[in-house]
């Protein structure tokens with residue numbers, strides 16, 4: 001299995017490097033123009049058509065090839081969206097940047113890139129970057145420069161680890177729950193909700209009625225919010241992946257795409273409620289879990305929408321549909337087992353079982369896996385589920401979906 005990751009840091013560019021970034025952007029736009037006017041989207045044909053056009057640009061020829069390749073990527077993405085019937089604009093690179101696959105070197109703790117004839121620019125790499133690069137079998141594939149940051153794309157050949165169990169991951173607005181029949185762990189994410197609320201109130205406090213300024217401010221504070229929300233998410237997902245690796249459990253994720261459709265204008269919800277639900281970064285959690293798991297060779301099972309159905313409302317012990325009650329918050333009632341169960345716990349147990357079914361099926365022995373019960377039935381009252389909390393306070397009752 002092939003795993004990719006990006007490690008990014010800040011750096012101080014020189015005037016010459018900034019000029020190079022602008023040149024690169026211009027070259028990409030020249031290639032895009034040629035591609036759009038001729039309808040060419042393959043790398044080979046585009047390089048034949050545009051290499052000569054790039055002659056007036058004064059920069060190492062490495063970057064000319066990379067600009068063509070970058071433009072090809074953009075054109076290919078555009079063709080794909082057109083094929084899918086999505087509305088697309090003519091692409092145009094606005095921000096100055098530079099992507100290159102060759103010509104660079106990492107030596108003496110810095111990244112050396114060519115900027116002209118026998119002239120180089122050294123970017124000192126910080127401790128974190130160097131520690132990531134020092135990992136065994138890591139190869140640097142390319143680098144990306146912007147005016148403030150340098151990103152190194154690194155790859156590694158990973159061997160997928162053999163898992164003998166599965167563990168579900170249930171995503172909620174204020175919590176992340178991970179576990180299976182043996183153990184369930186809650187990760188409190190209510191901090192992210194507070195961050196989003198604060199950002200909204202800051203944005204609402206700006207009263208000037210100018211769309212351009214409003215957009216600028218919203219962009220700035222939106223980025224700040226995203227960065228602040230990422231931290232608790234990274235912490236939780238890191239721990240989940242580490243635990244799963246230790247216990248040799250494959251992660252099982254539900255399919256909750258389309259959740260945003262539930263919280264739109266005209267759906268009979270309040271503005272505040274919709275705003276809260278729409279700043280929930282469920283997709284970011286999935287992205288983090290997936291890349292982190294892939295980097296260490298941990299398998300991730302994505303359930304289909306049909307397999308996800310009813311995971312948080314079916315009793316894991318008897319299969320009965322659970323009832324919710326306003327006075328019981330996130331607890332659900334099973335009328336056959338006569339007990340209250342935590343919604344998140346129910347969800348992760350069901351997810352891990354459904355994932356296991358898929359897992360057994362994919363391992364071969366389709367008939368056998370379907371015929372036999374994938375998990376021994378839990379005896380009510382005896383196999384009590386252990387719930388441990390990563391934070392001292394329990395997650396408060398919250399909106400369900």
Ligand SMILES: [Zn+2]
Nearest residue numbers: 315318334337
């Ligand atoms: Zn039951």
